[in-house]
Amino acid sequence: MALDLSEQLRYVNGIDLHITEAGSGEPLLMLHGVTVDATAQRYEIETLADSYRVIAPDLRGHGRSTRPTAFTLRDHVDDMIALLDALGIARTAVLGVSMGSYVAQALALAVPQRVQKMILVVATSHGTTSSSARVLAEHADELRDLSREEQQQWLSARMFAPETPESVRQEVRDWFISRHDLGLAMSAEQIEAANNAVLGFDFRAELPALDIPTLLISGRHDILNPPAEGERIAGLLPSAQIEVFEHSGHLPSLEEPQHYVASIRTFLAE
Template identity: 85%
Template sequence: MSLDLSERLMSVNGIDLHVTEVGSGEPLLMLHGLAVDATAQAHEIETLADSYRVIAPDLRGHGRSTRPTTFTLRDHVDDMIALLDMLGITRTAVLGGSMGSYVAQALALTVPQRVQKLILVVATSHGSTSSSARVRAEHADELRDLSPEEQQQWLNARLFAPETPESVRQQVRDWYISRYSLGLGMSAEQIEAANNAVVGFDFRGELPGLDIPTLLISGRHDILNPPAEGERIARLLPSARLEVFEHSGHLPSLEEPQHFLFSVRNFLAEQPISAG
């Protein structure tokens, strides 16, 4: 990468967060999904850093950040507020994918004055648990004798649109293999702790009062958070629009990368983001 890249551990709320920061300009906080970390967004981070100051933490319980045995969605929110404070950022755009979209919604509802724009990718507004935990529970008999890594590979195989190329599927498989080989994969207990953090979240009653420009991106073939979930959020928010990616499942940034980056850039460019 030609841009200056900073990776560091930052102490917040009694834990260490591993934070990647790259680029300059208006800030963009990027929040990853469950059981992955910021490196899963490497292509988007590198590409968007040519125009924005991208901040991409490994959320607590993930990647190179501290992995407590128990934590909550509010802990994620408090971590992000503390991180923004430490970086001197008063307002930022926030892009969250899957579980990261739950954290993004909770952050915006908690401190709306600090969120200039929202990009919610394969999002839902409520759930009794994470969407991946729900799908695993529905196939518990099939998964019973599989290791956590094997269960993740089983789930990964079902995340894509039918027409997604094998090269993209292999890219995801290789990413997980590399994280486990580096000792950064998640154990069954760690995945359970991450799932427990989002048990019983429900933003539906609060979203109508959140008047923040929002872009929702859903994948037509997503089995975890299908387009109907994005449509529900778009109806609830006063200033939101939904784009359904017709050739994507749960990973539109990988399945339709050019379309994804075009949509994100256009949305962010529609009006300036006020930096802190």
């Protein structure tokens, strides 16, 4: 059966959000990481759409959505609430990857009655900025003479487990090249705005009161948000479990895709 996948712009909360939607059934809101967009989750969207109504927005500042010069984590949350309202969705499961996991946690804390389950992938509960920005800052002397694009390539090369095949690494490089070719690459100013949106976030004091079934997925070799960060969140939440992918770094959806989707399916079906 052909996949019923649609793309549209929705005007919500004062901006245009580009939405990819596929499938039918219980809703599943997918939130991507910093500097990418919903197309980076194409495999999960297409695979899980056989059982769920998957909604995957390009978060503000990314992809084909409006790119304001400045915005906040609360703006992301308000965007998602307005989007759910516009789509007529009262409650949804939420899957957030890296920066998307910060938005997912903030959304659940703001409107817990709207979030049925959470899947937090390569997540952390606090930070001074995005994990990507933190790692780049830690290696600033080493990267001083590289362009912004070269710095992103340096970072991408270190996001994987040692055993991740070259074909998967090339897939990520090709994805960033495709964004450039389509005129969708983020400028240095736009990346800075996206990182500034998560300056100084900290959910640790609030998470113990958030009784929402949650699955944490961490990559054993993740240098950005290592498994200890996922374990910390699992220890704070009343109803959480964690699964550490032994052959993944920061990109388990690409490094162990079948395992990744199977874990999500099992958790959502419980």
